[in-house]
Amino acid sequence: MAPVPSGVLGAVDPTSDRAVFRQIADQLREAIDRGRFKEGSKLPSEAELVEHFGVSRMTVRNSIGVLQGEGLISAEHGKGVFVRPRPPVRRLASDRFARRHRDQGKSAFIVEADAAGSRPEVDSLEVKEEKPSRDISARLGSPRKVLARRRRYLLDGRPVEFAVSYLPLDLARGTRIAEPNPGPGGIYARLEEAGHRLDHFDEEVRARMPSPGEAKMLRLASGVPVIHLVRTAYDTEGRAVEVCDTVMAADAYVLAYQLPAT
Amino acid sequence: MAPVPSGVLGAVDPTSDRAVFRQIADQLREAIDRGRFKEGSKLPSEAELVEHFGVSRMTVRNSIGVLQGEGLISAEHGKGVFVRPRPPVRRLASDRFARRHRDQGKSAFIVEADAAGSRPEVDSLEVKEEKPSRDISARLGSPRKVLARRRRYLLDGRPVEFAVSYLPLDLARGTRIAEPNPGPGGIYARLEEAGHRLDHFDEEVRARMPSPGEAKMLRLASGVPVIHLVRTAYDTEGRAVEVCDTVMAADAYVLAYQLPAT
DNA sequence: CAGTGGTCTAGACCACGTG
DNA sequence: ACGTGGTCTAGACCACTGA
Numbered sequence: 272m273a274p275v276p277s278g279v280l281g282a283v284d285p286t287s288d289r290a291v292f293r294q295i296a297d298q299l300r301e302a303i304d305r306g307r308f309k310e311g312s313k314l315p316s317e318a319e320l321v322e323h324f325g326v327s328r329m330t331v332r333n334s335i336g337v338l339q340g341e342g343l344i345s346a347e348h349g350k351g352v353f354v355r356p357r358p359p360v361r362r363l364a365s366d367r368f369a370r371r372h373r374d375q376g377k378s379a380f381i382v383e384a385d386a387a388g389s390r391p392e393v394d395s396l397e398v399k400e401e402k403p404s405r406d407i408s409a410r411l412g413s414p415r416k417v418l419a420r421r422r423r424y425l426l427d428g429r430p431v432e433f434a435v436s437y438l439p440l441d442l443a444r445g446t447r448i449a450e451p452n453p454g455p456g457g458i459y460a461r462l463e464e465a466g467h468r469l470d471h472f473d474e475e476v477r478a479r480m481p482s483p484g485e486a487k488m489l490r491l492a493s494g495v496p497v498i499h500l501v502r503t504a505y506d507t508e509g510r511a512v513e514v515c516d517t518v519m520a521a522d523a524y525v526l527a528y529q530l531p532a533t
Numbered sequence: 534m535a536p537v538p539s540g541v542l543g544a545v546d547p548t549s550d551r552a553v554f555r556q557i558a559d560q561l562r563e564a565i566d567r568g569r570f571k572e573g574s575k576l577p578s579e580a581e582l583v584e585h586f587g588v589s590r591m592t593v594r595n596s597i598g599v600l601q602g603e604g605l606i607s608a609e610h611g612k613g614v615f616v617r618p619r620p621p622v623r624r625l626a627s628d629r630f631a632r633r634h635r636d637q638g639k640s641a642f643i644v645e646a647d648a649a650g651s652r653p654e655v656d657s658l659e660v661k662e663e664k665p666s667r668d669i670s671a672r673l674g675s676p677r678k679v680l681a682r683r684r685r686y687l688l689d690g691r692p693v694e695f696a697v698s699y700l701p702l703d704l705a706r707g708t709r710i711a712e713p714n715p716g717p718g719g720i721y722a723r724l725e726e727a728g729h730r731l732d733h734f735d736e737e738v739r740a741r742m743p744s745p746g747e748a749k750m751l752r753l754a755s756g757v758p759v760i761h762l763v764r765t766a767y768d769t770e771g772r773a774v775e776v777c778d779t780v781m782a783a784d785a786y787v788l789a790y791q792l793p794a795t
Numbered sequence: 796c797a798g799t800g801g802t803c804t805a806g807a808c809c810a811c812g813t814g
Numbered sequence: 815a816c817g818t819g820g821t822c823t824a825g826a827c828c829a830c831t832g833a
Contacts, residue, residue, distance in 0.1 A: 272817085290802060300745075316818065327804045329591075332819085340602055340755060342742040349811035349818050365792050469794035476790070478740030478758045478783035480604040483562075493602060496740045496758035496783070504794070521740035521758070528738070528790050530627050532731035532766070534798090552821060578799065589823045594800085610800050611830035801829075810820075 275315045275323040279307045283324050291326055295334035303343055303354055313351040314344065342494030342522070355492060358523055359389070361431065365528040368472060370463075373456040380424055392425040395433075396451050400440060407437050410503050410514045418443035420458070423488065430489045431523040436515045442467065458513065459504070467506040475501045478521060489520045496521040537577045537585040541569045545586050553588055557596035565605055565616055575613040576606065604756030604784070617754060620785055621651070623693065627790040630734060632725075635718040642686055654687040657695075658713050662702060669699050672765050672776045680705035682720070685750065692751045693785040698777045704729065720775065721766070729768040737763045740783060751782045758783040 279302050283294040302308055315323065320331045335352055338344045346352045366372070367379060377385075384391030403417045411417065417437045424432040436458065438448060447453045448461050459469060477499040481491055489497070498521050504513040541564050545556040564570055577585065582593040597614055600606045608614045628634070629641060639647075646653030665679045673679065679699045686694040698720065700710060709715045710723050721731060739761040743753055751759070760783050766775040 285803095292802075318817080327806090329805090330803060333802085335819095336598070340742065341744070346819060347812090348820065349813080351818060365790065368792065369795055471794050472792040474790045474792060476738060476760075476788040477786075478760050480602065480756050480758065482603070494742050496742065498738075498740050524739075526738040528627065528736045528792075530630065530734040530736060530790075532733050533631055554821075580799080589825090591824090592822060595821080597800095608800060609831090611798080611832080613799060613831095796833080797831105798833105799829100799831075802827085804826080805824100807823080808821085810818100812816105812818075814815090814817105 272316070272318055272322065275319050276307075280315075280323060283326070291324075292330045292333035293337065295320070295324055295326070295331065296337040299334065299338055300341070300343060303338075308354050310354050311356045312354055314353065316351060339493050342492070345492040345494070355494075358429070359387070359426075360525050361387075361426070361523055363524060363526050368459065368469075373460055375455045378457055384426055389426045390428070392428070393422050394425065395421065395423040397421040398449060398451055400444075403437060407514055407516070410501075411437060411439055411511050414439040414441075416440050418449055420448075426523070429523075430520070432517060432519045433485070433488055434515060434517040436513055438513050442512055462504075462506070462512055467510075467512050469512075470505050470507045470509070472505070473503045476526065481518070485518055489518070491520055498524060498526070500526075534578075534580055534584065537581050538569075542577075542585060545588070553586075554592050554595035555599065557582070557586055557588070557593065558599040561596065561600055562603070562605060565600075570616050572616050573618045575615055578613060601755045604754070607754040607756075617756075620691070621649075621688075622787050623649075623688070623785055625786060625788050630721065630731075635722055637717045640719055646688055651688045652690070654690070655684050656687065657683065657685040659683040660711060660713055662706075665699060669776055669778070672763075673699060673701055673773050676701040676703075678702050680711055682710075688785070691785075692782070694779060694781045695747070695750055696777060696779040698775055700775050704774055724766075724768070724774055729772070729774050731774075732767050732769045732771070734767070735765045738788065743780070747780055751780070753782055760786055760788070762788075 280298050283291050285291055287294065299314065308314055317328055317331050321328050324331070335344065335346065339346065343355060344352055345355050372379060380393065381391045398418065398420050400416055401419050403411065403414065407417065408414065418440055420436040422434060423430055424434070438458070442462065442465070443449050446461055446465065448458045453461055463469060478496050479499060481489065481497045485497055498519045500517045500519065502515045502517070503511050506512050542560050545553050547553055549556065561576065570576055579590055579593050579597070583590050586593070597606065597608065601608065605617060606614055607617050634641060642655065643653045660680065660682050662678055663681050665673065665676065669679065670676065680702055682698040684696055685692055686696070700720070704724065704727070705711050708723055708727065710720045715723055725731060740758050741761060743751065743759045747759055760781045762779045762781065764777045764779070765773050768774050
């Protein structure tokens with residue numbers, strides 16, 4: 272068993288008021304912050320830390336759990352504990368739905384990822400009619416049924432976002448919007464062709480820890496929150512024509528908005 | 534010791550592939566979701582769960598840890614484990630910095646909280662000159678020193694937000710902006726009086742788990758992420774005149790934006 | 796005071812990943 | 815086969831809360 276690199280980690284004081292596992296977590300955190308353990312690199316194994324600090328394994332595991340909860344490290348069964356790499360973030364600009372950005376063939380996600388040198392994928396595509404939740408229904412003006420378009424987005428094989436678009440049935444049924452591939456420019460282009468010129472979008476942004484289902488769908492490490500974004504699209508007559516409910520891996524995104532000062 | 538209420542929690546299957554502590558976490562999560570344990574109410578004690586499921590205490594504690602990480606429950610030493618109440622959220626609208634909202638005497642935070650029936654407080658107010666971080670410096674056009682205005686916001690005694698405003702020294706030194714109370718309309722009103730008419734704001738929104746210092750400052754329970762918001766204010770000449778760096782308790786906020794469709 | 800969660804020990808066996 | 819983390823036990827003592 273390799274010893275812990277000398278000088279990187281000190282000793283703990285069992286008589287201190289601060290719990291031993293917190294002292295160990297503090298030392299590891301500081302070592303990571305100072306770059307003594309680099310992004311993606313392996314921390315000393317539990318056994319090595321037990322040896323180094325002279326504590327029981329549960330104490331070491333407890334300290335590792337603290338840093339996992341902070342999103343700093345993640346454990347991989349059979350391999351070790353690693354400093355969590357910060358993945359490249361996708362920047363969502365507030366003008367991303369402007370008409371000029373509607374590409375002829377490809378979706379905004381694909382275009383943008385290609386430009387950034389990432390490999391984009393969309394999977395789990397599912398389109399079906401269903402009864403809306405109370406919340407979605409209220410936002411769309413209480414339709415009895417809606418068309419739901421579900422899909423998951425991945426970058427370089429990593430799932431980063433899961434989104435569901437809801438549209439009132441009278442706008443969607445029988446159009447390309449109800450097909451898996453809605454055609455060039457996406458559903459917004461189809462809505463405008465049908466006479467529903469878009470006026471503006473409302474976006475609501477929340478952050479929270481993922482449900483177990485979301486963590487699985489996005490393959491989230493512990494300590495990674497999600498950004499929950501609900502966007503409502505309005506046409507020029509003030510009618511809500513679409514609600515898009517999106518859950519994003521928070522470590523993969525930064526949202527950018529421009530606000531008028533007037 | 535009171536028994537676990539009958540019918541609410543079942544049994545675990547030690548031969549299952551799913552770990553026992555996950556099965557217990559699943560059962561507790563489902564009971565909470567179904568409302569069998571209401572918001573703010575106390576869960577069975579660790580000892581009662583040990584008795585009910587016939588497992589060791591560490592197993593029960595492990596399952597409790599899972600739900601804490603999800604932000605569903607929080608433990609209080611000496612009292613018990615409770616279903617985490619969802620605090621009222623503060624909605625930040627994208628027009629919150631419009632001139633018409635600049636109240637004569639009070640800050641936007643105070644006005645809004647009063648209207649919502651909450652008791653607002655601002656503390657830890659600190660104003661000083663300092664050397665900016667690389668990031669802040671870049672956003673402000675690389676000034677050598679800046680004025681930093683730090684403050685913490687509380688609602689009904691609960692800290693919800695910690696904010697730091699940075700301004701280039703040449704705009705702030707010798708003005709009311711450099712005083713703890715910048716006067717009616719706040720620093721934006723002072724900037725405009727000095728001829729820096731505001732044109733727009735850029736906001737960047739991220740979500741992540743808090744650092745230990747942030748968790749302490751905002752008294753965050755485990756399983757509560759923070760929203761990190763960086764806003765840059767530009768005047769009509771395109772100069773960045775202020776950067777505001779804000780860390781918010783994610784369970785206390787929803788951000789609302791309006792985006793043009795053009 | 797009794798009851799609660801917080802910390803810690805010293806073991807055990809299992810499941811995963813790699814050589 | 816071996817080293818890694820994952821799960822689990824059966825205890826112990828401590829610190830906080832409330833009656």
